[in-house]
Structures are given as structure tokens and as C-alpha cells.
Amino acid sequence: MKAEIITIGDEILIGQIIDTNSGWIAKQLLQFEVDIVQMTSIPDTEEAISTTLKEASARADLILITGGLGPTKDDVTKKTAAAYFGTTLIRDEHVLRHVTNIFESRNLKMLDINLQQADVLANCEVLFNDYGTAPGMLVHQNQKKFIFMPGVPFEMKFLMEKHVLPLLAKQDPDLFICHETILVGGIGESYLAEEIKDIESELPSSIKLAYLPTLAFIRLRLSGKSRNKSDIMLQVALFKTKLLHRLQQYVIADYDTSIEPYLIKELGRRGATLTTAESCTGGSLAASITAVAGSSAIFLGGTIPYSNALKQQLLNVKEETLIQYGAVSEQTAIEMASGSKKAFSSDYAIATTGIAGPGGGTIEKPVGTIWVAVAGKKEILTKKFQFNNERLINIERTRMNALLLLWKLLVKEKEQDT
Amino acid sequence: MKAEIITIGDEILIGQIIDTNSGWIAKQLLQFEVDIVQMTSIPDTEEAISTTLKEASARADLILITGGLGPTKDDVTKKTAAAYFGTTLIRDEHVLRHVTNIFESRNLKMLDINLQQADVLANCEVLFNDYGTAPGMLVHQNQKKFIFMPGVPFEMKFLMEKHVLPLLAKQDPDLFICHETILVGGIGESYLAEEIKDIESELPSSIKLAYLPTLAFIRLRLSGKSRNKSDIMLQVALFKTKLLHRLQQYVIADYDTSIEPYLIKELGRRGATLTTAESCTGGSLAASITAVAGSSAIFLGGTIPYSNALKQQLLNVKEETLIQYGAVSEQTAIEMASGSKKAFSSDYAIATTGIAGPGGGTIEKPVGTIWVAVAGKKEILTKKFQFNNERLINIERTRMNALLLLWKLLVKEKEQDT
Structure with a gap:
């Protein structure tokens, strides 16, 4: 399955905030048969939103959208999405009660713009947001899944863990994916590549090797994908052993850690x-x-x-x-x-x-x-x-x-x- | 001028690193008549790179590309770009001397993949990289500017400051852009919006107001653009005064700071x-x-x-x-x-x-x-x-x-x- 992650928000395009949501989502998707083909950040404009939804649905089967649902902004994103899907917005009573409760429990005055947080796409499945006022929305159209989530990181994470990841776990349960990671330190990326280039060239197409460097450490990750679980596990384990042996003096940990x-x-x-x-x-x-x-x-x-x-x-x-x-x-x-x-x-x-x-x-x-x-x-x-x-x-x-x-x-x- | 920022690198799409380059670049471009229409992150594949260059050049006049030039990866990005522009790669002697010097001064062995860092697009202007081995490249094609930079943040920043920003400063010297920023604290985004909604609705089209929130503070930024310098400065100052007066009890600073x-x-x-x-x-x-x-x-x-x-x-x-x-x-x-x-x-x-x-x-x-x-x-x-x-x-x-x-x-x- 191909996925695209879209982040909506002027604040990203003017460099005021860094999009950390896309990276977090990408990490979660590693455990599934999902290839992320693109991450896209766009402004809060109708044109950008509708064009990007269209382009993304041509590239990907799963389109994850975060941001643009805040109280001062939800108007344009939800309206544009409604027009894109040829539907309308309806006020969800369940969400409205939840939003009202949040405001009452904090002794805060409810504003008109807060009421609008309970408006959802009429064709969506509401992904209930326990942690905030903006609900997530799942829309199916032309065999594609569109998932709208708020941009606030912990709300988005809650929706991913509660609703989105369980949904993905149901896809293609036969495919087996495994990862093995090694943490090395004290060697630069190009030296490391030189050191293991013969091992890397032996890798079968079912196994990928990724270099994940930071300023002083590199994580080497082997990822295998196959329908034959025992075979791919064995092969990945074999290459891991080769790497561990070759890189002995640099290996800090033989598992995924920092x-x-x-x-x-x-x-x-x-x-x-x-x-x-x-x-x-x-x-x-x-x-x-x-x-x-x-x-x-x-x-x-x-x-x-x-x-x-x-x-x-x-x-x-x-x-x-x-x-x-x-x-x-x-x-x-x-x-x-x-x-x-x-x-x-x-x-x-x-x-x-x-x-x-x-x-x-x-x-x-x-x-x-x-x-x-x-x-x-x-x-x-x-x-x-x-x-x-x-x-x-x-x-x-x-x-x-x-x-x-x-x-x-x-x-x-x-x-x-x- | 419309700009798009493209980040190339599998490590971004698998969530292993967060793209902070795009945000930094966006901030620098605020001082120029440049609207960023999209930020795009794509994998290190020929297909993604060539498709994205094409799509971006349809949306933007200035295409800033970072990443994909590291020693273990430069092959695909530079090769793909050469094919996209219908040109070839040539080894630049000046860059080669620089790369060789770096390795000699650190007493490091020069590898074959390091030599390739001196290969540049035959149709480019080389943007010399004092801080690293991968040079930047500027390509003009069909009235569009394409600028390739390494993904290492401080190398990219050096190239932006030394080569790219001076280039932008020469565009449209008549247009005047001014920003005024207020830092407020102790008030949530929706309350703030409610508090100032009448002032916001009075803003002329030449002035934009942006809310830039973090977990406990919000920066409010007024941005004016006009060819009439004194007029726009006066108007922005007027609205700033209105906001400062209205938000008195929340205002921390009346200038751009955190x-x-x-x-x-x-x-x-x-x-x-x-x-x-x-x-x-x-x-x-x-x-x-x-x-x-x-x-x-x-x-x-x-x-x-x-x-x-x-x-x-x-x-x-x-x-x-x-x-x-x-x-x-x-x-x-x-x-x-x-x-x-x-x-x-x-x-x-x-x-x-x-x-x-x-x-x-x-x-x-x-x-x-x-x-x-x-x-x-x-x-x-x-x-x-x-x-x-x-x-x-x-x-x-x-x-x-x-x-x-x-x-x-x-x-x-x-x-x-x-």
C-alpha cells in the first residue's frame, strides 16, 4: 500500500513551526506494508488543499492529513474537503457533547468557533478524539482512504494509535515484515558504507539496508518483507550477524535503540x-x-x-x-x-x-x-x-x-x- | 515569486529524521517577496525526484532542493537531475581540490565515493561549499531557478546565506515588505482570536496577521507588502498599536522574540x-x-x-x-x-x-x-x-x-x- 502524508498549515510554510507529525506517523507505518511515497506541507488555502488531495490520491492509496482543524482555521480545511468529496458538513451531536464537556470542566466560556469543532464531513466515519476538541475523520472514496487528523501532536498520536493503526493491521495479514537494527558509533557514514559495501551488495531484493545517522551515531537497519516468515527472518538474521561481525569495534547495541x-x-x-x-x-x-x-x-x-x-x-x-x-x-x-x-x-x-x-x-x-x-x-x-x-x-x-x-x-x- | 522546497531522502520518509531544513529556509525567505507554495519530502528514487522536479516547476519559480547529495547517495540525485535537465555530470576541478584538501587536513583516506562529490551538473553554476564536500548547484531553465544543496543543516545554511539569499535580494528591489511581531503569553489561541476578531477583520488585503503558537506562548505577526514603503509601514504600525492596546495584559514583548x-x-x-x-x-x-x-x-x-x-x-x-x-x-x-x-x-x-x-x-x-x-x-x-x-x-x-x-x-x- 502506498501512503502520502499531508500537513496543512501556513505556520509550517512560513517556517514558524517544524512538522514533526509526519516523521512520527512514518515511523508508526514501518510495521505495516505501507510505503510512504511523499510528505507534503501546504498552506491553509482552498486551492492548495483541493489540488493536493487530488494529486496525493493519484500517488497513494492511503492519504493521512494532519493540521488545519484548529478553532481559528477549521473553516477552510473542512469546507474544502467537503467540496472535494462532493458532500456537506453536519454537526455531530456526540462530538458536540464532548466539546461542551471539555469547556465546562475547565470552566471556560464556549465560543462560536468552538462549536464549529463539532462539524464533520457528512460522508465520514468520525474518529473520536478523547484528547481534544477537533475530531478525526475517515473518508473512503474510489478505493482510497483519506484520514483527517488535528495537528496537535498528542491528539494526532492518540487518533493514530486508537483508530488508524488498528485499521492498517487488518490489511494484508499474510505479509510478514521484520526489522533488525544495529547502533554503531565512532565511524562516519562514508567509512561505514565502504566497510560493508560487499555485504550490502549481497543483499537480496527482499531486504533493504538503511543508514540512519545522527551527529555521532549511525543506526543500520535491515528490513525484510516476504510472505514466507521463517525464510525472511532467517535471512535478515544472517545479514545482521555478518554486519555485527564486520563492525565489531563500532557496534554499541545489536537491537533498535538510541x-x-x-x-x-x-x-x-x-x-x-x-x-x-x-x-x-x-x-x-x-x-x-x-x-x-x-x-x-x-x-x-x-x-x-x-x-x-x-x-x-x-x-x-x-x-x-x-x-x-x-x-x-x-x-x-x-x-x-x-x-x-x-x-x-x-x-x-x-x-x-x-x-x-x-x-x-x-x-x-x-x-x-x-x-x-x-x-x-x-x-x-x-x-x-x-x-x-x-x-x-x-x-x-x-x-x-x-x-x-x-x-x-x-x-x-x-x-x-x- | 513562488517557491517550493523539496527535501530528498529515504531517512525522512521512514521517519528517522525530521526535516528541519525546510522550516529554516522558509524563515529566511520571509524577508523577500517569496511565497512558499509547498514543501515536499520524497525518497531517493529516480522516479520521485524527476516527477517532483516537474510538478514543482509547474507550481513555483524558485525550487530549492536539499538532501540526496551525501556520499552514499549522490549518484541517484545528481544523475536524475542531469537526465531531467538533459545534461551530463562533469568533475569540477575546483571542488575536487577542495574535497581532497578536506580529507588531507583531517588525515582521512579518500574513497572513490568521495571523489564523486566533485561531480556537478554540466549546466549549473557551482555554489561553492566551504563547510563540506558536497557543492551546491544553481540551474536556470525556462525562467525557473533550481537550487540543489546538501541536506546537512549547517552546510545548507552556509550556502543559503552565502549564495542564495544575496541572489533573492536582487529580485524586485522596489517591493517593500515589513513585519511587526508581538509576543503574548497566558492566553489560548481561540481566546486570542476572539479577543481581536474585530481588529483582524479591519485588516486591508496588503496586511496579513499570523498566529504562531507554541505550548504556552503565541507570536502574532503582522506582515505588510507594498510598493509604497511609508504607507505600508504606517498602516502596519497602526494595527500593531491597536493589538498592543487590546492585548495589554498578555503582551510580553512588542518585537519579534521568543x-x-x-x-x-x-x-x-x-x-x-x-x-x-x-x-x-x-x-x-x-x-x-x-x-x-x-x-x-x-x-x-x-x-x-x-x-x-x-x-x-x-x-x-x-x-x-x-x-x-x-x-x-x-x-x-x-x-x-x-x-x-x-x-x-x-x-x-x-x-x-x-x-x-x-x-x-x-x-x-x-x-x-x-x-x-x-x-x-x-x-x-x-x-x-x-x-x-x-x-x-x-x-x-x-x-x-x-x-x-x-x-x-x-x-x-x-x-x-x-
Whole structure:
């Protein structure tokens, strides 16, 4: 089945918000026999909406539309869709009661535009939205399915999980799809491709290999599709084994994960705890760890000693060190990591210090000069980076490389233990 | 001029990465007479690429293409584009020298696929890429401009700023475009629309009003376009004044900003400093502050006392408080904020504590129960929130509402001072 995802909203086309819905939907569809042929973002205009519905229905069998149903905007999307399908809008009593209840429970005044949220396409199946006022709508036309959902991410996600995914699960129950993923780190994409190009060229047409890189890690995903379940599982497992063997020194995990949950799980397995001491990453490292549910099992907490005074007060970084080597130095990074570990009694600690930019650089330490230190059971690993001029990218690269360094320390400790 | 932005890459269509390039490009184009009619994401296939180039050139005059030029992928995009334009690929010596230099300076082995990065469309103007190995390409065909750029965000941004935006600045120099933006907080989108609907209906066709909401703030943007500069500036200023007057109590800033840089600037103006004490937001509040260049002028640092032990050790939260009221309570939030302010000698401190979920809820304190406290010169404001079950949204809502509460405290202090 071919699918297209359409996002409606001027705010996307003027760059005010980034469409994250399409990516989330795409991930959910991976488990089904659905190929996404296009993602399209269009403005809240009748012309764009009707043209895109038409073009998408020529390309795809399943058209998922998000956005354009907000209280200040639903007029045009629903009206245009009604005209496109040759139908009208009717007020749904069930939805109206739900909308009224939401407003009453919050002691909010109900406005006219809120009443309109209960209007739905007369030819649709209403997909009831427990989490918000705009209902989803499913329309069947010419063997195509059109699914309209609100753009608010958690409402859209609720509708997908409650209504859309169960619907897809019923299609083609004979086809078997399997994925196997490997997380690697410390190797660039083109080197990785070179390293495994012979294995890649052996892949049968029923198995695809995808490179999914971030700034310091790459997920390699094998996807097999076949009606012969045991055969495709065996083949995918075989190629996975080949990749794992070839990439040994870079393999972080042999299952689908990203670095943060992997490290949390690995520390948890060892009964170990972690703290963070972030200067240049300013909290983003801890935020990425605590974004993972269950992280509190290993993460005791962290500090963001932005000023030198706080580096001393919170982590016992020595004044002499700051004077002699500066805040951005290997020595300071080491004292931050060991200070964090000691002060907060954790088994591991990660420290970052650097000049994220765009200001603050010197000739000796230009913008993008970063030191990372990771303190473990016995030793402290450090690494210097020289990045570019872009603050947010420097922060993100530092964050990821700090996690990579923690992984390297864990591997080293494991090797020493055995 | 009409523009379309095309993003090429399987990784987008399978939901592995979110396309942030299109939004960034769209923002840059706001300053020119360019309407973005569509954003399109397509897979790395010849069929999708050639079809989309054709469809986009029917809709738009300027077609900006990012992605599909990486070392493991450039083959198909460049080959397909060459066929589409009826041209060939040639190796550019200047680019080749640049690519070779990059590899030599990093002491990296040059692979065959890296050499191909120097191949460009024979009919293009090469847009030299100082920051990476894949050059940009500009092709003129049938009065349309096609601009190919790599998908790596900072490389794309460099090419846009160095080559593309200067090119656009030369188009239609007579047309004048102006924007005025107001940042408001503490009011929902539909209430805001209701509040100002009469002003909105008075707007002439040369002025557009856009609502740009996030989870707790809305930016209202007036955009005027005209060949009569003084007239349109006056009109936009007039409507801005009307909106500012009507929305008084919600207006945070009367210029284009977001809450973090606004608060940093406002604290800087008062010569005041800030610290953060984050339990449930786990560092994301500090990360959003330190993401702003220059934040170190007011931000001394922060703590992430995830465990109760660290709440006591870092912020002097009393053990009795944690036992009697629990970590998620108004009392704990207050002690965290005042403790942060006192321990680190800041003028203001923000504290967050709550159950972000999905686990950890109880009947008394279900998932989504959050307390925020902001300590100021004389008093501490607190607020309780009851959010939903989704960890990342709960964290983000808490972060934004914590910033909103700091703003409210600053307003209150200002009123008391006058």
C-alpha cells in the first residue's frame, strides 16, 4: 500500500513551526506494508488543499492529513474537503457533547468557533478524539482512504494509535515484515558504507539496508518483507550477524535503540549511577538522559556550573586550575567530572566545558573548542574537540560525543574486567 | 515569486529524521517577496525526484532542493537531475581540490565515493561549499531557478546565506515588505482570536496577521507588502498599536522574540542573575536558556536534583518537607527555588518538580502533576499544573510555563515598583 502524508498549515510554510507529525506517523507505518511515497506541507488555502488531495490520491492509496482543524482555521480545511468529496458538513451531536464537556470542566466560556469543532464531513466515519476538541475523520472514496487528523501532536498520536493503526493491521495479514537494527558509533557514514559495501551488495531484493545517522551515531537497519516468515527472518538474521561481525569495534547495541536508553540500560544492568556536570552543553545532556522514562533509576542528577564560581562551589574545581588552564581545558574538565562523581557519590560522571559560540573565542581557544571528560570506576577519559561557529550544533555535537565517550569507557572497563 | 522546497531522502520518509531544513529556509525567505507554495519530502528514487522536479516547476519559480547529495547517495540525485535537465555530470576541478584538501587536513583516506562529490551538473553554476564536500548547484531553465544543496543543516545554511539569499535580494528591489511581531503569553489561541476578531477583520488585503503558537506562548505577526514603503509601514504600525492596546495584559514583548531571549534581555537590563533547579524538566529549562548566545551574562548556572538526596544536598530542601509533603509539592518547589537563589546567590531562581510520566503516578498525585516555583526579589510565585500522560510534552509544557511564571513575577515586581 502506498501512503502520502499531508500537513496543512501556513505556520509550517512560513517556517514558524517544524512538522514533526509526519516523521512520527512514518515511523508508526514501518510495521505495516505501507510505503510512504511523499510528505507534503501546504498552506491553509482552498486551492492548495483541493489540488493536493487530488494529486496525493493519484500517488497513494492511503492519504493521512494532519493540521488545519484548529478553532481559528477549521473553516477552510473542512469546507474544502467537503467540496472535494462532493458532500456537506453536519454537526455531530456526540462530538458536540464532548466539546461542551471539555469547556465546562475547565470552566471556560464556549465560543462560536468552538462549536464549529463539532462539524464533520457528512460522508465520514468520525474518529473520536478523547484528547481534544477537533475530531478525526475517515473518508473512503474510489478505493482510497483519506484520514483527517488535528495537528496537535498528542491528539494526532492518540487518533493514530486508537483508530488508524488498528485499521492498517487488518490489511494484508499474510505479509510478514521484520526489522533488525544495529547502533554503531565512532565511524562516519562514508567509512561505514565502504566497510560493508560487499555485504550490502549481497543483499537480496527482499531486504533493504538503511543508514540512519545522527551527529555521532549511525543506526543500520535491515528490513525484510516476504510472505514466507521463517525464510525472511532467517535471512535478515544472517545479514545482521555478518554486519555485527564486520563492525565489531563500532557496534554499541545489536537491537533498535538510541544511545541514551542504551546507556541507561547498561548502567542499570551494572547497578551503577550517573551524574552530569555541564558547562557548554548547558543542561541539554541531562535533558536528553531524563527524556527517557525510567532514567531516574541510574541518574542521580546533575549540575550546570555556567559561572566559574559555581564550578568551584558545586564541583570543587580548584581556583588555581581555572586561573592556570582556564575554564575550557582538559584539567578543568577532569576536575568537573571527578568533582561531580565525588560530591554526589555517583559511579560515573560526564563533564563538558567549551566555547559554544558565536562569541567568547580567543586565538588560543577559538569558538568551538570543547573538552569532554568522563569519570568511571578507576579512570577518567578525556577528549578535545574543535568544532565550528554554530552554537546549537556545537552543543549537540558535544552532547553526543560525551555520550560516545561514556560508552567507550564502559567498553574499556568491560575489557579490563575480562 | 513562488517557491517550493523539496527535501530528498529515504531517512525522512521512514521517519528517522525530521526535516528541519525546510522550516529554516522558509524563515529566511520571509524577508523577500517569496511565497512558499509547498514543501515536499520524497525518497531517493529516480522516479520521485524527476516527477517532483516537474510538478514543482509547474507550481513555483524558485525550487530549492536539499538532501540526496551525501556520499552514499549522490549518484541517484545528481544523475536524475542531469537526465531531467538533459545534461551530463562533469568533475569540477575546483571542488575536487577542495574535497581532497578536506580529507588531507583531517588525515582521512579518500574513497572513490568521495571523489564523486566533485561531480556537478554540466549546466549549473557551482555554489561553492566551504563547510563540506558536497557543492551546491544553481540551474536556470525556462525562467525557473533550481537550487540543489546538501541536506546537512549547517552546510545548507552556509550556502543559503552565502549564495542564495544575496541572489533573492536582487529580485524586485522596489517591493517593500515589513513585519511587526508581538509576543503574548497566558492566553489560548481561540481566546486570542476572539479577543481581536474585530481588529483582524479591519485588516486591508496588503496586511496579513499570523498566529504562531507554541505550548504556552503565541507570536502574532503582522506582515505588510507594498510598493509604497511609508504607507505600508504606517498602516502596519497602526494595527500593531491597536493589538498592543487590546492585548495589554498578555503582551510580553512588542518585537519579534521568543520567551528565552526576552527574559535574558530583561534580566540583563535589571542587572539581575538567574539560576534554575530542575527536577522534572531534567535540564531542558537550563538548556533552552543556554541555547541563547550571551545567556552567560545573566545565567549563573543550575542544578538538576533528580534524587531526593541531591535536592537536600544541593538546595537545602528539608528532609521533613520531603517526608511530609513529598518531592512533588508546593512546599518542595518553594524550598528548591529559594534554596537555589540562596545557595548560588542569584536574584531569581526557577524550580520545577513533578511526575513527568509515564510511570510514577499515584492516586493522589497522578502522572502529569507538576509544581513550579519562581523566587524573586521579595516573593515566590508558585503554580500547580495537571498535565497528561506524555513525558516529553509534560516536560516541555512545564518548561514553558515556568518561563511564563518568571515573566509574571517580573511584571508584578515592576508594577509594585511604580
